[in-house]
Amino acid sequence: xxxxxxxxxxxxxxxxxxxxxxxxxxxxxxxxxxxxxxxxxxxxxxxxxxxxxxxxxxxxxxxxxxxxxxxxxxxxxxxxxxxxxxxxxxxxxxxxxxxxxxxxxxxxxxxxxxxxxxxxxxxxxxxxxxxxxxxxxxxxxxxxxxxxxxxxxxxxxxxxxxxxxxxxxxxxxxxxxxxxxxxxxxxxx
Amino acid sequence: xxxxxxxxxxxxxxxxxxxxxxxxxxxxxxxxxxxxxxxxxxxxxxxxxxxxxxxxxxxxxxxxxxxxxxxxxxxxxxxxxxxxxxxxxxxxxxxxxxxxxxxxxxxxxxxxxxxxxxxxxxxxxxxxxxxxxxxxxxxxxxxxxxxxxxxxxxxxxxxxxxxxxxxxxxxxxxxxxxxxxxxxxxxxxxxxxxxxxxxxxxxxxxxxxxxxxxxxxxxxxxxxxxxxxxxxxxxxxxxxxxxxxxxxxxxxxxxxxxxxxxxxxxxxxxxxxxxxxxxxxxxxxxxxxxxxxxx
Ligand SMILES: Cc1cc2nc3c(=O)[nH]c(=O)nc-3n(C[C@H](O)[C@H](O)[C@H](O)COP(=O)(O)OP(=O)(O)OC[C@H]3O[C@@H](n4cnc5c(N)ncnc54)[C@H](O)[C@@H]3O)c2cc1C
Ligand code: FES
Ligand code: FES
Numbered sequence: 001x002x003x004x005x006x007x008x009x010x011x012x013x014x015x016x017x018x019x020x021x022x023x024x025x026x027x028x029x030x031x032x033x034x035x036x037x038x039x040x041x042x043x044x045x046x047x048x049x050x051x052x053x054x055x056x057x058x059x060x061x062x063x064x065x066x067x068x069x070x071x072x073x074x075x076x077x078x079x080x081x082x083x084x085x086x087x088x089x090x091x092x093x094x095x096x097x098x099x100x101x102x103x104x105x106x107x108x109x110x111x112x113x114x115x116x117x118x119x120x121x122x123x124x125x126x127x128x129x130x131x132x133x134x135x136x137x138x139x140x141x142x143x144x145x146x147x148x149x150x151x152x153x154x155x156x157x158x159x160x161x162x163x164x165x166x167x168x169x170x171x172x173x174x175x176x177x178x179x180x181x182x183x184x185x186x187x188x189x
Numbered sequence: 190x191x192x193x194x195x196x197x198x199x200x201x202x203x204x205x206x207x208x209x210x211x212x213x214x215x216x217x218x219x220x221x222x223x224x225x226x227x228x229x230x231x232x233x234x235x236x237x238x239x240x241x242x243x244x245x246x247x248x249x250x251x252x253x254x255x256x257x258x259x260x261x262x263x264x265x266x267x268x269x270x271x272x273x274x275x276x277x278x279x280x281x282x283x284x285x286x287x288x289x290x291x292x293x294x295x296x297x298x299x300x301x302x303x304x305x306x307x308x309x310x311x312x313x314x315x316x317x318x319x320x321x322x323x324x325x326x327x328x329x330x331x332x333x334x335x336x337x338x339x340x341x342x343x344x345x346x347x348x349x350x351x352x353x354x355x356x357x358x359x360x361x362x363x364x365x366x367x368x369x370x371x372x373x374x375x376x377x378x379x380x381x382x383x384x385x386x387x388x389x390x391x392x393x394x395x396x397x398x399x400x401x402x403x404x405x406x407x408x409x410x411x412x413x414x415x416x417x418x419x420x421x422x423x424x425x426x427x428x429x430x431x432x433x434x435x436x437x438x439x440x441x442x443x444x445x446x447x448x449x450x451x452x453x454x455x456x457x458x459x460x461x462x463x464x465x466x467x468x469x470x471x472x473x474x475x476x477x478x479x480x481x482x483x484x
Contacts, residue, residue, distance in 0.1 A: 001192055020230070022224075042222045043286065043287055056285060057286050057289055058287070062290070063192070063217055160285060163285050
């Protein structure tokens with residue numbers, strides 16, 4: 001079947017999608033967006049977390065056809081998504097090409113997709129990334145938490161990230177990163 | 190495989206009648222796991238996400254009509270007052286991502302004895318609105334479960350909504366698992382006080398082939414409360430009565446040994462949960478009575 005939907009602000013189309021395929025598979029294998037990770041395919045790890053019409057979900061548990069005509073934001077589009085949210089501004093979105101050329105150079109130059117969302121910068125600065133496998137899912141989940149709740153308590157952070165497993169960090173630095181991003185956004189206001 | 194995407198409820202019913210083997214998919218948190226692991230390869234998936242009315246609810250005089258696809262997150266946010274037991278149960282489901290997609294309709298469809306909605310629905314009192322092109326059936330939830338992961342839906346039927354009695358007194362839900370997030374219940378217990386009818390209702394999860402009520406425990410407690418005039422006096426429940434209630438709840442269960450826990454542990458844990466949750470709800474009831482009297 002054919003699937004038409006919006007990914008990171010741009011209309012995308014995929015052909016010959018198998019009806020039982022997951023949104024995660026479409027993103028990784030058909031769109032060439034491997035940011036969302038595949039670790040368990042059963043909703044347990046959260047490494048495939050994306051926004052579906054704004055709502056954080058496990059992409060591995062959404063049937064591809066359920067994403068028809070809907071809006072998906074992945075970690076590849078997070079910088080642009082956060083920028084639009086912070087600045088109002090019109091949606092430029094993140095093209096597949098930009099996403100594929102993305103490199104982890106946290107400089108200020110380059111296109112929107114090459115810059116970092118505040119939550120991404122905070123993860124780097126707080127040392128919250130080790131092997132990095134859990135990071136994309138955590139970034140999407142943490143970014144959504146801060147969108148809802150600009151100054152979350154530790155309890156709020158733990159609750160919001162309880163669906164994301166990390167086998168490396170022991171979570172402390174991840175909590176630090178979310179606190180850091182929250183503190184920085186308060187300073188900015 | 191076919192992917193059917195009805196845009197309205199009528200279309201969905203027609204599609205289900207035409208393709209009785211089509212597997213409905215709501216949040217997909219059960220269905221997609223089975224497909225990803227090749228445990229299931231249905232001829233067709235019937236997507237319910239496009240039917241807006243399934244994600245709505247109506248608060249009526251006596252019941253809440255909860256659309257089959259309302260995600261747990263909405264229940265927690267918006268129906269805590271009307272459906273406190275279900276909201277507590279919903280809060281223990283999976284993780285935020287799972288609660289954003291998973292629904293009570295899906296929990297009923299899957300009919301796992303470990304489903305967390307079930308004890309809350311049994312304790313509150315609920316009816317499943319099952320609909321096909323042939324018409325509508327209102328099925329009392331205790332008759333809905335027919336076996337391990339089996340329910341009484343016909344091949345052409347879909348769940349439209351669940352009609353759950355609005356709380357008329359305190360409710361509790363309690364679940365035993367290895368940690369707070371992301372656990373399938375080792376066993377679970379729900380209790381609801383119904384001061385209007387002077388009855389107490391219960392629900393047991395993960396401790397029998399289907400979710401069940403502990404009817405003998407309910408009957409014992411109902412008459413003990415009545416005889417001692419406790420609904421009127423608001424006195425504490427004598428420990429011997431609470432103990433007997435807990436034992437009867439344990440006795441109602443018919444658990445198995447599995448990787449999550451032994452049958453003996455489940456029976457024991459159920460007794461503890463029954464005694465504690467009864468204590469909590471009764472304390473809340475007494476508090477409400479006292480403040481009502483002072484006002
Ligand atoms: C990581 C993880 C953790 C989980 N934790 C818990 C937990 O703690 N507690 C718990 O109870 N469950 C848990 N689950 C299981 C699952 O999330 C729940 O059973 C949920 O309620 C299913 O809802 P859904 O909308 O996703 O159902 P789906 O997966 O879409 O459907 C489930 C079943 O119901 C049928 N169905 C769905 N809607 C209808 C309808 N309207 N009419 C007829 N049939 C229908 C489907 O065909 C299917 O058989 C977990 C799942 C995962 C992946
Ligand atoms: S891959 Fe989706 S939750 Fe693990
Ligand atoms: S950094 Fe390795 S899993 Fe989290």
